[in-house]
Amino acid sequence: QVQLVQSGAEVKKPGASVKVSCKASGYTFTSNDINWVRQATGQGLEWMGWMNPNSGNTGYAQKFQGRVTMTGNTSISTAYMDLSSLTSEDTAVYYCARGATSGYTAFYYYMDVWGKGTTVTVSS
Amino acid sequence: DIQMTQSPSSLSACVGDRVIITCRASQSISSYLNWYQQKAGKAPKLLIYASSTLQSGVPSRFSGSGSGTDFTLTITSLQPEDCATYYCQQSYSTPYTFGQGTKLEIK
Numbered sequence A: 001q002v003q004l005v006q007s008g009a010e011v012k013k014p015g016a017s018v019k020v021s022c023k024a025s026g027y028t029f030t031s032n033d034i035n036w037v038r039q040a041t042g043q044g045l046e047w048m049g050w051m052n053p054n055s056g057n058t059g060y061a062q063k064f065q066g067r068v069t070m071t072g073n074t075s076i077s078t079a080y081m082d083l084s085s086l087t088s089e090d091t092a093v094y095y096c097a098r099g100a101t102s103g104y105t106a107f108y109y110y111m112d113v114w115g116k117g118t119t120v121t122v123s124s
Numbered sequence B: 001d002i003q004m005t006q007s008p009s010s011l012s013a014c015v016g017d018r019v020i021i022t023c024r025a026s027q028s029i030s031s032y033l034n035w036y037q038q039k040a041g042k043a044p045k046l047l048i049y050a051s052s053t054l055q056s057g058v059p060s061r062f063s064g065s066g067s068g069t070d071f072t073l074t075i076t077s078l079q080p081e082d083c084a085t086y087y088c089q090q091s092y093s094t095p096y097t098f099g100q101g102t103k104l105e106i107k
Helices: none
Strands: A003-006 A010-012 A016-027 A034-039 A046-049 A059-061 A066-071 A078-083 A092-102 A108-114 A118-122 B004-007 B012-014 B019-025 B033-038 B044-050 B060-067 B070-075 B083-089 B102-106
Touching: A003 A092, A003 A108, A016 A034, A016 A092, A016 A118, A034 A066, A046 A066, A059 A066, A059 B012, A078 A092, A078 B044, A108 B033, A108 B044, B004 B083, B012 B019, B019 B033, B019 B083, B019 B102, B033 B060, B044 B060, B070 B083
Parallel strands: A010 A118, B012 B102
Antiparallel strands: A003 A016, A016 A078, A034 A046, A034 A092, A046 A059, A066 A078, A092 A108, A092 A118, B004 B019, B019 B070, B033 B044, B033 B083, B060 B070, B083 B102
């Protein structure tokens, strides 16, 4: 079955970087974007950006520009999200989600498969 | 950025009730509107995309409608397992913003 398996929880100190992985299986990794969405405890969902594994193209939310890098390794069907200069406000659960499209005259975009999430805690 | 506003922020309803959650976009987004369900401690799950298309495997008691700036998610005959937080999300333009969520509790 189609699934995204994420790496384990991380604890980082302020100023450090974290790299979260997301391994895809059950479909052709290069056929779909991978999006990253985060959620602070008790808060809503925040979209961070997308990465296309086929082209390597990326798009980031302005809020994270300069601090986030999304990459992929097609040989092992794995996407990565690297976030630097961490502060306590980056403490959250980070999800990867597969992007999908539907439609003929318009291409509707949505996230149809999600990983279980990776908890990142930033604390001194 | 396009702002998404959901209402209500929370609601409580009985099993068998009909529930309506609304989502308003700060500008027209055509039908580029998705709905997700998130149960406590779990990842979000896609319910509806393109405003009204039910994702495969989602029960038919869920339905979506709307276009432009105003959208609704309707749950007919509420079930205990529908206890969750529901989010709308626009995919008209990046950043793909979410609403703040509607927490649904079962009385």
